[in-house]
Amino acid sequence: MKFIPSHDSAWHAIGGEDGPQPHPKPAAHSLLTLEQWHAVRDTWPAGLPTGLIVPNTVDVETLAADLPRLALLVLQFPKWTDGRAYSQGHVLKARLNFAGELRASGDVLVDMVPLLARTGFDAVQLRHDQLESSARRALSIVTDHYQGDVLEARPLFSRVAA
Template sequence: MQFIDTHHDQWHTVGGEDGPMAHPPIKSHSLLTLAQWHAVRDQWPAKDAADHKPVGVILANDTDIEVLEADAAKLSLVVLQFPKWTDGRAYTQARILRARYRFGGEIRATGDVLVDMMPLLARTGFNAVVLRADQDRAAAERALGFFGARGHYQGDVQQTRPVFGRAA
């Protein structure tokens, strides 16, 4: 899991004085709202194109993840939001991106992200997080190892078959 320091992040939102720009300029490592992405996606080259610039999209957790199905090959980052730690819809969004759409880019959790969420974030496909300001990174790293080789009763996006009770 990658822990993002927002002060040193290479990704940047594209906004103007009055908020997000409706038609943002195409730049590398731009983090766009869904509306901004829809305004420029037809101009954006696929990841394997010579003129591809990494681009990311911020998606609210109440948005149907299917809006990104056709665009997964163009995106390098999808930021999924947890407005409250008790609202788990972003887990489902991440799992669908990884398992159904085979998204290989970065899936980042933002918002009310707590240390206790680390194992489930990893199991559902997140590979980067922005922890809530009062959370401890060292504790989050320890939380990722809680289950280790003992496994789980259910499969996940990395290990689709359960490994509980077997040697890993």
């Protein structure tokens, strides 16, 4: 799991004084809203590292044709109690085989990190009051599961003592 500071300098949201620009100019490591992407995807250069901010209300299966062109998807958790982005992440990685980086952002707490890893997230932007050291520790507490996940489709019963 990669931990991204809230001021990620590698990816740049395309916006202006009045919010997101409706028709951004192509640039490497652009982080676009879904509306921006829909406005420019037909003219956006192929092979340009591009990221997309995806609200948790979006049916990610509608993005299937665009996934090969996207290097990063940022799935949003507007509240830690709203888990729809877990399902989005699972669908993107397990069903749609998204090969790019899948990042959780928003109201992301340390306690969420293990499930984020199990549902396909590669990276996380923790909420400002959460500690990366605590999140790393949370990943190491439980390492074996009975249920399958994105990384391991079914449980390995050979680990269970007979």
